Amino acid sequence: MEFLTWLEQTEFSTWLRESDWGHPIVLCFHAVGMGLVVGISFMYCARVLGYAKSFPLAAFDQLFGLAWFGFAMNAASGIVLLMAEPRRMPATPAFVIKMILIAFAGLSLWALSRALEGKRGELASGVPTGAKVSAIASIVFWCGAIVAGRLIGYTIGPPPA
Numbered sequence: 001m002e003f004l005t006w007l008e009q010t011e012f013s014t015w016l017r018e019s020d021w022g023h024p025i026v027l028c029f030h031a032v033g034m035g036l037v038v039g040i041s042f043m044y045c046a047r048v049l050g051y052a053k054s055f056p057l058a059a060f061d062q063l064f065g066l067a068w069f070g071f072a073m074n075a076a077s078g079i080v081l082l083m084a085e086p087r088r089m090p091a092t093p094a095f096v097i098k099m100i101l102i103a104f105a106g107l108s109l110w111a112l113s114r115a116l117e118g119k120r121g122e123l124a125s126g127v128p129t130g131a132k133v134s135a136i137a138s139i140v141f142w143c144g145a146i147v148a149g150r151l152i153g154y155t156i157g158p159p160p161a
Contacts, residue, residue, distance in 0.1 A: 004086040016084035023084060030077040034149075036070025038142045041109060045135035048112065048127055057116070085156065092156045098148035105141035108134050 007013060016022040040063050047055055082089050089095050112134035 001087075007083060007086045010083075013083050013086070016080070023081070026077050026080050029073055030081060033070045033073030033075075033077060034146070037067045037074060038070075038146065040064070040067040040070070041105070041138060041142060044109075045112070045138050048116070048131055048135040050127070088156055088159065089152070092152055094148045094151040094155045098145050098152065101141045101145035101148060105138055105145060108138040108141055112138060 016026065040060070043063070044057075044060050046052070047057060047060070112131055115128050115131035115134055
């Protein structure tokens with residue numbers, strides 16, 4: 001806990017909390033990263049669920065690099081945002097829920113890729129049930145993570161004494 005107190009009192013953390021530009025700029029990077037990773041994930045899940053059937057699943061292999069870039073942007077900007085409130089954020093239920101939902105979203109995408117392993121060319125004959133369930137779960141988890149992330153600003157507690 002001493003480390004978090006020290007981190008909260010650094011010049012960088014203070015600047016993030018108190019400047020007119022620090023927090024909004026980092027939050028913009030966070031939003032762009034989220035748009036990339038969640039947007040591409042949604043498109044992939046929608047394709048698996050039957051939308052845009054003419055778009056080959058193999059084309060997503062190129063987009064996944066961009067999604068990983070978005071995830072890296074989110075991770076880096078998320079750590080910076082956490083540095084602004086290192087003691088308050090982990091005590092905020094919306095933050096904890098967001099982190100759990102992001103982990104579940106990633107696991108559901110992994111399960112989706114496993115369910116489609118070796119079957120990508122055969123989807124014309126039908127999508128495996130496990131792939132559909134994983135795609136729906138991924139969409140639900142990402143939506144939940146976005147909502148929980150938005151709720152952080154409204155539910156975070158007062159600064160610790």
